[in-house]
Amino acid sequence: MKELREITAKHPWNIMTTSADEGQFLNMLLKLINAKNTMEIGVYTGYSLLATALALPHDGKILAMDINRENYEIGLPVIQKAGVAHKIEFKEGPALPVLDQMIAEGKHHGAYDFIFVDADKDNYINYHQRLIDLVKVGGVIGYDNTLWNGSVVAPADAPMRKYVRYYRDFVLELNKALAADDRIEICMLPVGDGITLCRRVK
Numbered sequence: 001m002k003e004l005r006e007i008t009a010k011h012p013w014n015i016m017t018t019s020a021d022e023g024q025f026l027n028m029l030l031k032l033i034n035a036k037n038t039m040e041i042g043v044y045t046g047y048s049l050l051a052t053a054l055a056l057p058h059d060g061k062i063l064a065m066d067i068n069r070e071n072y073e074i075g076l077p078v079i080q081k082a083g084v085a086h087k088i089e090f091k092e093g094p095a096l097p098v099l100d101q102m103i104a105e106g107k108h109h110g111a112y113d114f115i116f117v118d119a120d121k122d123n124y125i126n127y128h129q130r131l132i133d134l135v136k137v138g139g140v141i142g143y144d145n146t147l148w149n150g151s152v153v154a155p156a157d158a159p160m161r162k163y164v165r166y167y168r169d170f171v172l173e174l175n176k177a178l179a180a181d182d183r184i185e186i187c188m189l190p191v192g193d194g195i196t197l198c199r200r201v202k
């Protein structure tokens, strides 16, 4: 994980990657819940993917989706070196249509032990509407960046970088929707940029 962390840090676009403490956290969480069938939306160079893959048993699975395969391929040699690449099925393209297709097929309902979402923040609500169907009762969805640079607790007129301000309302909307959703129990952790864990209860 350290090797891939260093590669990712050198890559030009590293503003929103999973932090080292988030990687360690994910790895530990997945072991604690004995996750086997998992999904990741938003791979980038694969740091959180490696943290997940290392935690799964030899026959564990990760459906990993990203619109950009090139970035995934930067980290892939490290994942291969770690001996966990066989657990990963990578799909290039936007995740929402894949989720819609999986739901339409009907055979993936409640199939996932764990799903990590770390992609386009303006679609998190749309992901949640679909993922709640795909995660099993007792399974966990993790939404990354739910503190969104601390902006979710800042006054609306506080100075913020443009992209922080743009996505802030989407993250706030997600946080409110998760808090009001009685199908899940939630816990927001101040790890990295904030991870909200949602355990499906019904």
Ligand SMILES: C[S@@+](CC[C@H](N)C(=O)[O-])C[C@H]1O[C@@H](n2cnc3c(N)ncnc32)[C@H](O)[C@@H]1O
Pocket: 008, 016, 017, 018, 041, 042, 043, 044, 045, 046, 047, 048, 049, 065, 066, 067, 068, 071, 093, 094, 095, 096, 118, 119, 120
């Ligand atoms: C914050 S990075 C992911 C970081 C990664 N989890 C890690 O640990 O380094 C966000 C990723 O989401 C991807 N992404 C953006 N929109 C997407 C979409 N609609 N579907 C799938 N992936 C998307 C981007 O290409 C980018 O690689």
